Amino acid sequence: xxxxxxxxxxxxxxxxxxxxxxxxxxxxxGKPVAVGSPRARGVVAAASYEARKFGVxxxxxxxxxLRKCPDLIFATPRFEVYRGVSRQIRAIFLEYTPLxxxxxxxxxxxxxxxxxxxxxxxxxxxxxxxxxxxxxxxLTASAGVSYNKFLAKLASDYKKPNGQFVVSPAMGERFIATxxxxxxxxxxxxxxxxxxxxxxxxxADLRGQSIEFLTRHFGRSGAWYFDIARGIDERPVEPDxxxxxxxxxxxxxxxxxxxxxxEKEVLGQADEVWTWCEKTGTYGHxxxxxxxxxxxxxxxxxxxxxxxxxxxxxxxxxxxxxTRSIYPLENGVRLVGVTVSHFPAEDGDxxxxxxxxxxxx
Numbered sequence: 001x002x003x004x005x006x007x008x009x010x011x012x013x014x015x016x017x018x019x020x021x022x023x024x025x026x027x028x029x030g031k032p033v034a035v036g037s038p039r040a041r042g043v044v045a046a047a048s049y050e051a052r053k054f055g056v057x058x059x060x061x062x063x064x065x066l067r068k069c070p071d072l073i074f075a076t077p078r079f080e081v082y083r084g085v086s087r088q089i090r091a092i093f094l095e096y097t098p099l100x101x102x103x104x105x106x107x108x109x110x111x112x113x114x115x116x117x118x119x120x121x122x123x124x125x126x127x128x129x130x131x132x133x134x135x136x137x138x139l140t141a142s143a144g145v146s147y148n149k150f151l152a153k154l155a156s157d158y159k160k161p162n163g164q165f166v167v168s169p170a171m172g173e174r175f176i177a178t179x180x181x182x183x184x185x186x187x188x189x190x191x192x193x194x195x196x197x198x199x200x201x202x203x204a205d206l207r208g209q210s211i212e213f214l215t216r217h218f219g220r221s222g223a224w225y226f227d228i229a230r231g232i233d234e235r236p237v238e239p240d241x242x243x244x245x246x247x248x249x250x251x252x253x254x255x256x257x258x259x260x261x262x263e264k265e266v267l268g269q270a271d272e273v274w275t276w277c278e279k280t281g282t283y284g285h286x287x288x289x290x291x292x293x294x295x296x297x298x299x300x301x302x303x304x305x306x307x308x309x310x311x312x313x314x315x316x317x318x319x320x321x322x323t324r325s326i327y328p329l330e331n332g333v334r335l336v337g338v339t340v341s342h343f344p345a346e347d348g349d350x351x352x353x354x355x356x357x358x359x360x361x
Contacts, residue, residue: 005169007122008237009110010144010152011129013089014161016106017046017082021075023138031073038062038074041251041334045077049161082106085137092132096125099237107156109149111237123166130164147172148233153185172231176203184228191218203229245284248272249337255294256333262291263320269338270319274312277340283308286342287315289322292335301325304342315340 013019017035022028032051034044042062054069066072086105093100096119099111112125119125126143133141140162144155151167154175158165167175180202182192198217200206206214207229214222227233248269256262266289277283287309288302301322309315319338 004113005147006111007113007115007125008146008149008152009112009122009126009129010149010156011089011093011108011110011126011133012142012144012153012156012160013106013133014140014142015046015048015052016085016139017077018048018051018075019139020078020082020085022048024081025075028073028075032056032069032071033073033075034062034065035075035077036062037076038066038072039253041253042074043251085139088136089133089141092129092136096129098239100239101237109152109237123164126164130162148231149235149237150185150228150233151175151231154179154183157183169231173207176229176231177207179203181206186224186228191221194218243282243343245339245341245343246273246276246282247288247337247339249290249335251335252333255331257329259324259327259329262329262333262336263323265336266319266323266338267316269336270315271312273338273340274315282343283310284340284343285309286340287318287322288339288341289319290335290337290339291323291326291333293329293331294334295331296334297331299326308344309340 018033021033021035030050031048032054033048034051034056035046036042036044040063044056044058044060044062044065046058047056047065051065051069051072054072056065056069056072062074082105090100090102090108093108093110096115096117097110097112101109103109110129112122115122115125117125117128119128122145126145130141130143133139142156142160142162143164144152144158144167145164146152146155146167147169151172155165155167181187181195181200182189184203187195194217195201195206200209206225209226209229211223211226214225216222218225250265250269252265256265285306285308286302286304288300290298290300292298303318303322309318
């Protein structure tokens with residue numbers, strides 16, 4: 001007897017951070033909103049759909065966003081609020097399946113092959129989850145439903161916002177064939193450009209390549225591209241996926257050249273990471289310092305110890321030593337970051353995040 005066809009849902013909250021701000025502040029509703037800082041070195045963390053109509057996108061410099069949308073309203077990030085809403089949404093997921101794999105605060109995979117509420121289909125399950133999210137939080141979510149994770153994630157983006165789309169086993173390959181490879185999850189801008197230069201523009205073009213060709217041009221990823229072009233993705237939904245790192249970084253208001261000022265900023269990022277380590281009781285063996293110059297060239301330095309870093313003073317000492325290893329500076333510094341990784345397998349909390357200090361941008 002063959003295994004049943006898997007039923008995978010990908011839930012993606014619509015403009016999550018910006019939607020929370022519009023929910024909590026009626027004056028922002030219906031207006032173009034960006035979560036982040038309007039300052040010269042600011043970056044957009046999230047954009048409302050009203051702002052997206054003007055071409056405003058997450059990770060866009062704030063100055064660029066304001067040129068595209070002069071009436072853009074900036075809202076200061078409130079990550080504790082976003083985390084609280086995310087926990088509410090996660091509680092809803094767990095009423096339908098224990099197989100929930102969070103990808104971030106605003107999206108997750110759910111395996112509902114055997115859903116706890118015995119609903120007749122994955123589509124019905126996704127629809128009920130979306131309705132309950134709206135009832136509980138006042139926020140909308142989009143859903144993709146399919147027989148694997150790759151297709152479910154593609155499908156969730158197909159009818160955004162507040163939409164739902166199903167890719168059945170019968171239509172999987174046809175659905176992929178029509179899409180540009182740049183829209184494939186896991187194919188970044190650089191890889192998409194390389195594929196385009198090789199004459200690979202759509203899923204159909206990708207399917208036309210042999211595994212030998214793809215491996216020759218894309219290394220180990222070639223086998224993955226070969227499979228997804230055919231709608232094949234056997235990855236399971238993995239609940240409580242262990243976290244691999246915790247990092248904090250900040251874009252500076254002005255380029256720094258004074259080592260003392262740079263080291264002060266590095267220590268500030270180390271302290272942010274240490275707060276997370278203490279909160280979760282998770283301590284890593286590897287410390288990494290990232291420096292980005294004014295011309296956007298990036299340098300990283302890392303050190304791995306035989307035992308975990310268990311004291312804040314030790315983290316400070318290691319971060320400073322790594323920073324000093326890049327002297328003399330080649331240019332002014334616009335960004336610094338510190339990451340701790342290589343956690344013991346039994347530790348970690350994948351549900352909490354501390355990635356960027358948007359308040360400093």
